[in-house]
Amino acid sequence: MAISRKVREQMNNSSWIRRMFEEGIELRKIHGPGNVFDLSLGNPLLEPPAEFRAELARLAADETPGTHRYMPNGGYPEVRASVAETLAEESGLPFTGAEIMMTVGAAGAINTILRSILDVGDEVVLLAPYFAEYIFYVQHQTGVVKQARCDENWLPDLASLESAIGQRTRAVIINSPNNPTGVIYPEASIRAIGELLRRAEEKYGTEIYLISDEPYRKLIYSDAPYPFVFEHHPRAIVATSHSKDLGLAGERIGYVAVNPADPGKSVLMDALTFSLRTLGFVNAPALMQRAVAGIQRATVDIDVYRARRDLIYDTLTGIGYECVRPDGAFYVFPKSPIPDDTEFVRHLQKELVLVVPGVGFGTPGYFRASYCVDDWVIEGSIEGFRKSFEQLTS
Ligand SMILES: Cc1ncc(COP(=O)(O)O)c(C=O)c1O
Numbered sequence: 001m002a003i004s005r006k007v008r009e010q011m012n013n014s015s016w017i018r019r020m021f022e023e024g025i026e027l028r029k030i031h032g033p034g035n036v037f038d039l040s041l042g043n044p045l046l047e048p049p050a051e052f053r054a055e056l057a058r059l060a061a062d063e064t065p066g067t068h069r070y071m072p073n074g075g076y077p078e079v080r081a082s083v084a085e086t087l088a089e090e091s092g093l094p095f096t097g098a099e100i101m102m103t104v105g106a107a108g109a110i111n112t113i114l115r116s117i118l119d120v121g122d123e124v125v126l127l128a129p130y131f132a133e134y135i136f137y138v139q140h141q142t143g144v145v146k147q148a149r150c151d152e153n154w155l156p157d158l159a160s161l162e163s164a165i166g167q168r169t170r171a172v173i174i175n176s177p178n179n180p181t182g183v184i185y186p187e188a189s190i191r192a193i194g195e196l197l198r199r200a201e202e203k204y205g206t207e208i209y210l211i212s213d214e215p216y217r218k219l220i221y222s223d224a225p226y227p228f229v230f231e232h233h234p235r236a237i238v239a240t241s242h243s244k245d246l247g248l249a250g251e252r253i254g255y256v257a258v259n260p261a262d263p264g265k266s267v268l269m270d271a272l273t274f275s276l277r278t279l280g281f282v283n284a285p286a287l288m289q290r291a292v293a294g295i296q297r298a299t300v301d302i303d304v305y306r307a308r309r310d311l312i313y314d315t316l317t318g319i320g321y322e323c324v325r326p327d328g329a330f331y332v333f334p335k336s337p338i339p340d341d342t343e344f345v346r347h348l349q350k351e352l353v354l355v356v357p358g359v360g361f362g363t364p365g366y367f368r369a370s371y372c373v374d375d376w377v378i379e380g381s382i383e384g385f386r387k388s389f390e391q392l393t394s
Helices: 005-012 016-031 050-060 077-091 106-119 133-140 156-164 187-205 266-277 285-295 300-321 339-352 373-393
Strands: 100-103 123-128 144-149 170-173 208-215 238-241 253-258 366-370
Touching: 005 133, 016 339, 077 100, 077 266, 077 285, 100 106, 100 266, 100 300, 106 133, 106 170, 106 238, 106 253, 106 266, 123 133, 123 156, 133 144, 144 170, 144 253, 156 187, 170 187, 170 300, 187 285, 253 366, 300 373, 339 366
Parallel strands: 123 144, 123 170, 170 208, 208 238
Antiparallel strands: 100 253, 238 253
């Protein structure tokens, strides 16, 4: 076989989400699409807001020469300035376009960051449960994954994080609101992580980046302000996108924001821009950069996701599932009623309900259900959740 051993192994270990997706296709063929209740995917349900379509129509009519040519690799200066202005407003920090780089989604942003900071064998710490693709991003960019865990409320376990950090640690990735738990890290957790990183930097004589992956930052269902990472660590970098908050996952548009207070920010921005170009992204899509520049304050209607969060959380906990209440994103991560989460998922599949086992997020014993689905999918899944729970716990 001509493909690399590394990629072959990665494909074998690859995503449960994908596996469930493929099994869902088979089940739909057999039972009909209306009889399969698929809660396995995080594909945003809501359409982009009206402002987005208006911007697209305006841009389509723009005949200014050069509109579709190459540009500075980090993105159009006016787009970066516009993103910076909104981020400054949200965070209270003095962002300018010089700290923003437009990227091909959050996934492109994370790969570009890792490419810029990792030498072969450098370590990146993930907090389980985590978005499983991080493992492959780190490995593709020549790094090694180390794992720490969260506590029973899905907040970072600081002792575990501290013991996962060593001489070769170059970054810690956090993700809040979190996929798969939906939990938002409070300011106190982020402050403690920042303090811990600076202690580790001093101990090892190194610099460690805190990469905050925030594609769900605007999908928040509580009133508390979002705690940004920047004030808690000088080497904080945000990776984010409009895949979820504007419903543009297929359009591949996002950005990196580096800390205005990072003394090394200009070298870092140069490295990021170089890596974006040479990873083959070259630049983020031109039309999408322009389309999102003027609608940075818009979002999809998050009340729709909030109502579904309430429906699925109340239903599952009403049946008896144990679950931390999610305040953001569009996932719940309940405890499996039996210790073997893959067996539970298979059991639920017999009821034509699809979810992803916690092992796919580095945390066996739990499962993830996405609620970015139509109401009929959640409603149709309830009986299966109830039957499986009763059969397995009686
Ligand atoms: C936690 C997390 N990070 C990154 C991504 C990738 O997002 P994007 O589509 O912006 O590349 C996803 C997508 O589901 C995600 O859940």
